[in-house]
Amino acid sequence: MLDIKITKTTTPKEKPADESKLGFGKKFTDHMFLMDYSADQGWHDPRIVPYAPFNLDPACVIFHYAQELFEGMKAYRTADNQIQLFRPECNAKRMQDSSDRMCVPQVPVEDFIQAVKTLVEVDKDWVPHSEGTSLYIRPFVFATDVGMGVHASLNYTFCIICAPSGAYYAEGIDPVRIYVEDEFIRAAPGLTGFTKCGGNYAASIKAGDLAAKKGFAQVLWLDGVEKKYVEEVGAMNIFFMIDQKVYTAACVGTVLPGVTRRSCIELLRDWGYEVIEGKLAIEDIMKAGHEGRLNEVFGTGTAAVVSPVKELSWKDDQVFIGDGKIGPVTQKLYDTLTGIQWGRLPDSKGWVVPVCKG
Secondary structure (H helix, E strand, O other): OOOOEEOOOOOOOOOOOOHHHOOOOOOOOOEEEEEEEEOOOEEEEEEEEEOOOOOOOOOEHHHHHOOEEEOOEEEEEOOOOEEEEEOHHHHHHHHHHHHHHOOOOOOOHHHHHHHHHHHHHHOHHHOOOOOOOEEEEEEEEEEOOEOOOOOOOOEEEEEEEEEEEOOOOOOOOOOEEEEEEOOOOOOOOOOOOOOOOHHHHHHHHHHHHHHHHOOOOEEEEEOOOOOOEEEEEOOEEEEEEEOOEEEEOOOOOOOOOOHHHHHHHHHHHHOOOOEEEOOOEHHHHHHHHHOOOEEEEEEEEOOOEEEEEEEEEEOOEEEEOOOOOOOHHHHHHHHHHHHHHOOOOOOOOOOEEEEEEO
């Protein structure tokens, strides 16, 4: 167990007065968690300190070789004022997998969870109260060696920051339009597609900007070898229901193993749906759409939980899903997951981890 030293701020920030205008990632809480790594000491000096900028040398390798990774998760306030996390061990284990690929020392799962819980408890007053709001939690690790040279750093910082976040669907769930990208690629076998590292997201920005200029909300990425099989969408995994069977790309190195993705698959199988994890060609999806067999399409991720899709555009072809509204299975997934996360439904899966009373 970590011996976390806590130093509280003497100048607390003013908390947002209007939780309907929180947005996402705009305002941060009073404190942050820090822990350092060195080759001779391992992970050491775990502490919670007032939120503040880092003092980094211009030759710090993070700026030049991008050896870093991150996670994304939330804390939720229930109606009875309990603050809780959703499957934090999944985030901890995924960060370990990312660390292994990026040559970063792994943070033990129990230390990761303890650090998150302790910071959330210290800043519990920042967990918003309004329907659909939450405290977004961003754990991240970055290399801190100073000097040029492409090799693994010997020193690292593990940090956690938090931001109160508004309801993703403040005005109701609005299905999105998705552009299928067939020029740029997000990942290829042997690269870092399964990790949550900043480089993956930086590489996606160009295609995302082009899609946005055409009026689309997200980019659907195809595989990096044949540019034929669907993989994931922007910052989400994606599912296709065809003839009442649910398809999603397998997590075999090029797709991020999402925590929400994993949870949706478990729920769908509990409900009797056949979920197929494997290769699915965009051509087959478009054909199913035109034949009326594409029942529902939805993305999954921490921010939106479940995001319904109403249109797919590939080359010069468009497919419209359903009547442009959220489908019944997508709605059930959204209601069930958010019900568990905010404590409106019983947690029969053991997914919720209590933190403290608010």
